[in-house]
Amino acid sequence: MSYKTSIIIPCFNEEKTVYMVVSNICNQFQESKVIVVDDGSTDNSYIELKKIESKNLYLIKLENNQGKGNAMRKGLESIDDGSEIVIFTDADDEIAPKDIQKVLNQYKKDIDIVAVFGSRFKQISLNTIFKMGIHRYLANRFLTIVSNVIFNQNLTDMETAVKSFRSYLIKDLNLIANGFDIEPEFVKELSRLNVKIDEVSIDYEPRSVKDGKKISFKDGFITLGYLINSRND
Numbered sequence: 001m002s003y004k005t006s007i008i009i010p011c012f013n014e015e016k017t018v019y020m021v022v023s024n025i026c027n028q029f030q031e032s033k034v035i036v037v038d039d040g041s042t043d044n045s046y047i048e049l050k051k052i053e054s055k056n057l058y059l060i061k062l063e064n065n066q067g068k069g070n071a072m073r074k075g076l077e078s079i080d081d082g083s084e085i086v087i088f089t090d091a092d093d094e095i096a097p098k099d100i101q102k103v104l105n106q107y108k109k110d111i112d113i114v115a116v117f118g119s120r121f122k123q124i125s126l127n128t129i130f131k132m133g134i135h136r137y138l139a140n141r142f143l144t145i146v147s148n149v150i151f152n153q154n155l156t157d158m159e160t161a162v163k164s165f166r167s168y169l170i171k172d173l174n175l176i177a178n179g180f181d182i183e184p185e186f187v188k189e190l191s192r193l194n195v196k197i198d199e200v201s202i203d204y205e206p207r208s209v210k211d212g213k214k215i216s217f218k219d220g221f222i223t224l225g226y227l228i229n230s231r232n233d
Contacts, residue, residue: 005032005104006083006167008075009091010068011049012039017093019048025089026054028097033058033083035075036091040065045091069182073175079167087164095162099202103164106200114169114195117155118162118202132206146227147184151191155199159183159223162202169193181226188230 007025011018018036026034037060038046049059060074072088079086087103089095099118106116120128121141129137144158163186172193177185190197 004083005029005085005087006075006079007032007034007100008072008079008086008088009034009036010039010071010075010088011036011041011045011091012065012068012071013041013043013045014091015041015044015048018045018091019051021091021093021097022049022057023052023054024097025100026052026057029100030054030056032056033080035060035078037071037075038062039068039071067178067180067182069175069177069179069185072182076170076175079170083167085164086167086170088161090161094205096203096205099162102200102202103162106198107166113198115163115165115190116198116200117157117160117164119155119157119199120160120202120204121156122199122201124204128204128206132204136206143184143223143227146224147187150227150230151187153187153191153197155187155197157199158187160202165190165195169195177226179222181222184223184226184230 007029009022022034022036034056035058036049038049040062046061058078060078062071062074076086085104085107087100089100095118103116103118107113140157140159144155147153147158148155173189175182175185175189187197
């Protein structure tokens, strides 16, 4: 079977959520190839994934943790030749599967749309900001503004986990980042190809570091460094 959409989900130590998230996505998007890349999890994430009995699920097991960027690139190597759209999302249950559909629906509105991000901040409530923490919210907004200035985009959420694009771009995307710096690199590469990125508003249920949040302020500084260095490219 050839799938017109490929959904790529990097996963690292998400045993509490990965079964529910991936099984729901497989069920709701049965005409999509769901590619999950277990990035060297040291918990029971892969065991939970093996329990999912879905014909459209494709599992990749990496022996060692190499970072989100590497996992995303590994996923790109396994999309179907017939896939027209590639979409990334996470296994942490911060984003509802229904919002993946909102992103995909955007392509139906205009055949000229090439890339769509799901924005957590396009329409956001004070309640969500307080849940994620005002410091994290401001850090995200700051990095997005810097990214917009450098890459000439008009995004509200550069670091969103829900990113999508038309698959014909893959051959022209020079993605090499291994860690969370894949986020600005992805925007950089789309911008280099003169792609204007569309956004749709998505719901967001943030979790804390205590609950398994992976990205840290250290990653924020790495992202900022990447953005600053990109000015000279």
